[in-house]
Amino acid sequence: MLQRSRQRTNRLWPVLAAPGVGWLLLFFLAPLYVVLAIVFGQRDPVFRTAVPVWNPLQWDPTQFTYVLTRIGPDGVYFPALVRTVVYVAAASILCLCIAFPVAYYVSRLAGRHKGLLIALLIAPFWISYMMRMLAWVNLLQNDGLFNRMLSFGGLFDPNVDWLTGQPVVVILGLVYGYVPYMILPLYAGLDRLSQSMLEASRDLGANRVSSFVRVTLPMCRPTIMAAVLLTCLPMLGDYFTNDLLSASPKTAMVGNLINDSVQAPGQTGQAGAFVMLVLLATVLPMVYYVRVTLRGDEVRT
């Protein structure tokens, strides 16, 4: 009897998983293949638009190698790639510094205001990312509110051109844009932190600091990893924050390279090559993350 119901549920779960698997195949793997077919594909001789080649035996690596040979330390794309890593790392660290205390407070210390605070945390999602960035364009304009504030009513002349290629502005723009995406997963993780474990550590003589460092932090490491990944991966592909707040080649990131070459005739393949590079680069931290969490499972069992 038990055996039969096992079998039945064994068949049930694949059926339930089918839509998700189908979705992934259709909207992730298939498009990925399209990108490959374009990277290694041909170009229309007149319009120079990309013509995908579906048969891998006929693939032409010209465009891919064009990009590959230019991403080395002497290559023209190298500075942009380094910049991307630096900007995304800086923005992620800043995001974490802001998001962790907020999430910690809301999940553990907010008390009866918790509901309200969660609603406020979700509020930024009601306004489109684009609108929030455009608001900054207004604030940071030369005669915008920010410069006027800095001038303390005309006492000083700050005369800072915030919107013409300042790396700091781009990084802070990324932080501002993505910090809500970091707070929510952190909140979800911290909220489920076992209270009894913390009480045990206090009972066993740990003070606040050491119980935070030796119990809370290790327990929410996977959460932090997930939150950082959830924000820094979209940041890697971001180009419009840069376009709106800087538009200078001095702050171009890999997202801008992709955007620029997608729009240039005959260079869609190069854009695809950059996409593949970003994908490869993001697979590494993903593998690390999966390994860390798996090891966590082993330790627990």
Next chain:
Amino acid sequence: MPVPIGSGPNRRQFLQRAAILAAAAPTVGAFLAACSKPAGTQGSAPSLTIAKPDSPVKWPIADDNKPIGDSLPPEKGATLKIYNYADYLSPQAIKGFEDQYGVKVEVSTFNDGDEAITKLRSGVDFDIYNANYTEISRLVTGNLVRPLNHSYIPNISNVWPSFTNPWYDQGWQYTVPYTIYTTGMGWRTDQVPADIGKLSNPYAALWDPAYKDKTAIIDDFHTAMAMVLLKQGITDVNTSSEADLKMVGEQLSALVKATSPKVTITMYSDMPAGQIGLSQMWSGDVINAVNYLPEGVGPEILRYWFPEDGKGLVDNDMLVTLKGGKNPVLAHLFLNHMLDPAVAKENFSAIGYQPPQNSLTADSLVAESFIPENLKNVIVKPEYFDTGYRTLELDADNDAAWHNVWNAFNAGGS
């Protein structure tokens, strides 16, 4: 229902999977871009005929793409679809046409010609397209445009005679002129004390570190790179010389180091807002900028320079009717509508770009206070089209070489 213990995803697995999904996020935009329907190569010749001022072209008219017949009635209750740059067509002009013919006009917009052509190839049913003459060879060769029946467009007599038989379309078989403009330098006198126009090489001011973080160049590979060539004294702005292009690349790197310019097409609003003090600029955007000045700032702070002898970049845009359009008669009538002197002038005041109308001259426009005296040189004179340099359609290899230099510059690399 018995659920096997431990078979549901726990929180950790959920987070793992969420992160895997997020890993795909950066690539989504590019997927979408890459997925735009690739068109086949059917029937397109491997090489393009390139029209030049000294070798004018009369385009062929394909047997399956003849002009429409005479005196057809306009389509009733139709929606005329126009494909244009944003803010490049007066709402008033559209309204006038809608009221006159009892139809709806729908404007879709693009950011640059490359994007537009890619979309046009995907089989959209736009009726009218705002084209540049650097696209005409591809448009005709790719069978995207519809030849005109001149009987619907009597207003052609209002435009400069040179545009009734232009070198890029002899006998105006496919095109009517829309706007004309020069590309020079614009600046604000309150941010840039020097008179840029009086410098021995005004273009070189963009490389002057005194204006760091205050400058911009036009986000169009050909227009921007042609400016670099002119600055270096090379007047072949369609060069295929490897040495020239290498030099342009080096100059652009030097430009980033010296002044770190914004690469944009929104100088018409960024300069009035004070973000940009000195910029490579289209003449039409200088006129446009006047409308964007904040309260209390007068147009007298704006200046424009274009070589007085006309030896600079001159351009024109044109309107074409598309083969895929469902309303060919209305499309012809709309072209005629835009060539009406009153409509053209109103459109000029709305978008800042001048139509090549016989009735509009620099003196008449200043006299009517249409433009301020200090910006008189934004008006394009007919003789500029004899002396100026024109960016032409590039053949595929050369186009790729230009784009590679441009993309390297946009990457901020060396």
